[in-house]
Amino acid sequence: MKIFTIPNKSNSPKRSRAAEWGRKCLAALFWLALWQVLYLAVQQEILIVSPVRAFGRLLELAGEAEFWITAFSSMLRIVSGFLLGVVAGTLLAALTSVSRLLYDVFHPMISIVKATPVASFILLALVWIESPYVPVFTAFLMVLPVVWGNVSNGIAKTDRNLLQMAEVYQFGIAKTIRRIYLPSIMPYFTAACTTGMGLAWKAGVAAEVLANTKRSIGGNIYNAKIYIETADLFAWTAVVIVISVLLEKLMMRLMKTVGKKYNLS
Amino acid sequence: MKLTIQDACKSYEGRPVLEQLCLALPGKGTVCLFGPSGCGKTTLFNCIAGLEKLDSGAILGMEGRRVAYMFQEDRLLPWINARENVEVVLRHADEKQAQKWLEAVGLGEDGDKRPSELSGGMRQRVALARALAFGGDVILLDEPFRALDPKTRLRMEALVQEHSREALKLLVTHDREEAQFLADQILYLEGPPLRIVRREFPSDRRNDA
Numbered sequence: 001m002k003i004f005t006i007p008n009k010s011n012s013p014k015r016s017r018a019a020e021w022g023r024k025c026l027a028a029l030f031w032l033a034l035w036q037v038l039y040l041a042v043q044q045e046i047l048i049v050s051p052v053r054a055f056g057r058l059l060e061l062a063g064e065a066e067f068w069i070t071a072f073s074s075m076l077r078i079v080s081g082f083l084l085g086v087v088a089g090t091l092l093a094a095l096t097s098v099s100r101l102l103y104d105v106f107h108p109m110i111s112i113v114k115a116t117p118v119a120s121f122i123l124l125a126l127v128w129i130e131s132p133y134v135p136v137f138t139a140f141l142m143v144l145p146v147v148w149g150n151v152s153n154g155i156a157k158t159d160r161n162l163l164q165m166a167e168v169y170q171f172g173i174a175k176t177i178r179r180i181y182l183p184s185i186m187p188y189f190t191a192a193c194t195t196g197m198g199l200a201w202k203a204g205v206a207a208e209v210l211a212n213t214k215r216s217i218g219g220n221i222y223n224a225k226i227y228i229e230t231a232d233l234f235a236w237t238a239v240v241i242v243i244s245v246l247l248e249k250l251m252m253r254l255m256k257t258v259g260k261k262y263n264l265s
Numbered sequence: 266m267k268l269t270i271q272d273a274c275k276s277y278e279g280r281p282v283l284e285q286l287c288l289a290l291p292g293k294g295t296v297c298l299f300g301p302s303g304c305g306k307t308t309l310f311n312c313i314a315g316l317e318k319l320d321s322g323a324i325l326g327m328e329g330r331r332v333a334y335m336f337q338e339d340r341l342l343p344w345i346n347a348r349e350n351v352e353v354v355l356r357h358a359d360e361k362q363a364q365k366w367l368e369a370v371g372l373g374e375d376g377d378k379r380p381s382e383l384s385g386g387m388r389q390r391v392a393l394a395r396a397l398a399f400g401g402d403v404i405l406l407d408e409p410f411r412a413l414d415p416k417t418r419l420r421m422e423a424l425v426q427e428h429s430r431e432a433l434k435l436l437v438t439h440d441r442e443e444a445q446f447l448a449d450q451i452l453y454l455e456g457p458p459l460r461i462v463r464r465e466f467p468s469d470r471r472n473d474a
Contacts, residue, residue, distance in 0.1 A: 164316050165340040168332060169354040169399055179353060183344040263345045 046228055054234035061235055071239055074135070074217040078204035079247070081136040082197060085143025089192070092144070093151035106148075114145045122207045131211040135218070138207035139200035146199065147192045154188030155181065183264045190255050194248060201244040266292050266326045268313075268403065268433060273322035275308055282308045283319070284458035292326075295426070295434045297444035300454030306437045309459060310334065310405045313435070333401030335409045339388040341380040347391045348376035354399040366394040369424060371417065385412040393421060397428050404429055406436045410443065422447055 032051050039050040049057075061067040092110075096103040121141055125134045158181055166176045208218020217236055224232035259265035268290040275283040282305040290296055298306050311317040313324060314334045341350045352363035367376050370390040380388050389412050396404060406425070410418045425434065426447065438444050444451050445467050453463040 161336070161338060161340050162342065164311075165334075165336065167316060168314050168334045169395075170331070171353075175353070179342060179345075183342070263349070265344060 046230055049231045049234055053231050054238065057231040058235040058238055061232075070215050070217060070220060071243065073215045074205070074208060075243055075247075077132065077135045077208075077213075077216070078139050078200050081139025081204060082143050082200040084136070085140045085196060085200070086147050086193060088140070089144045089147025090151050090189070093148045093155060096148075097152055097155040110145045110148055113141055118142065118203045118206060119210070122203075122210045125207070126211055131213050134211040135204040135207040135213060135216070139204040142199040142203040143196035146196045147189070150188040150192035151185055154185035158184040186255075186259055186264045190252070193251055193255070197248050197251060198244060201240060205240050266330070268292070268327065269325040270309075271323045271325060273309075273312065273324065274320045275312060275317065276320055281458045282456070283312070283322075286322070286459055288452075288461065290433060290435070291449070293431055293433050294449040295436060295447050297448035297451045298435060298437045298454055299439070299441070299444050299451055300456070304454050304456035305459030306454065307337065307407060310407055310435070310437070313403065314405060327403070330402040331399070332403045332405060333396040333399040334405040335392050335396040335407060337407045339380065339392040341388055341391055341395075343380050346377050346379050347372060347383065350380070350391055351395050351398050354395050363398065366398040367391070369397070369428075370394045370421065386414070386417065389413065390417075390421065393425070397425070402432055404432050404434045406434060408437050408439070410438075418443075
């Protein structure tokens, strides 16, 4: 007797992906509608512009070369700070995990950095360094404690049983790091980078606003505020959100690919 | 070279697990350790493997000898496949050799699977392949055949005997028949603290028969 199976169409990956997209679009439409209702209720363009006006202004800006140079310059500064924070945080986590003395030295400093308001750092940085470097420094300081904390946690939670196995089978330091520590730390590192990227953008743009950095998104937000160009304010804020989300997605994809290629996840 | 344990002491939070333990083991052959759970066998293995330090006493005859240790748990790396789990202990990475060891334990077709895709018995066989591939002079086997069915168990026991003739194999088992079948010497243990209550030489009896 032949048994036929009929594929369950409602569970096919294509269909469920389409349903997911449908849900996301509905959610976006809901928030856009709410924005429009708010705009209609307030009816003052100084306080809130309509979504159509904000997106229209964004499209206008996108037509200018200066817009792309500004967006790229900001991205370069903030991503530089982010990468510096990631590298320094990872190295520091490795060092403080190995040495109790180094942990005792650096732990209070990291706790202070974590607890200090971003605005204080930005204003201090303005005194210490030149305006273009303030966003880099601020993003670096925001990312460093997050990466340090997560990577340290990942190292501490590495399976002792696997480390014993590595010791018995004479892995050596390089192989133990490559085969045990890196895959163990990877989920913590990925989470730190995701959180860090968001923080870097928030703090970095705030630093650009306060430092009024030339050719920067933050600088344009500051000018929009000064000249009461609310549409510009909304448009530039949208730029920050879009770049931050895109970079986060790109980073996640890159990490997934690297993790897969080198058996780290 | 004989392995001698001299006045070994090891305590955990004031509770002695090894106390003035003295034991002389042959340079090669199979010694079965037969005793209740928690009597200190794993602690003894960990000390022989160098994973734990004795509080006092010494283990002599380990200089320059490689130790392969099949733990109670499989301790496979979850992020790599079965073949890579064997390959990772080889001095020089050699995929073909790792595959050969997997075939020896009957898992030639499962090399690409990760530990999470294997059953408990299969994971134990990968761990056995790893221990044999490492090729230690001293092989510590802590209940290595626990999760295996009787037929596979016999095959694995024969494999261990065949591939490590020149090594000293210390085998923890709770199976009296297995001990009688495999061992040149059986140590009946009690504890903690670990002590030897009886020694038996089944290989003499097998030779007499």
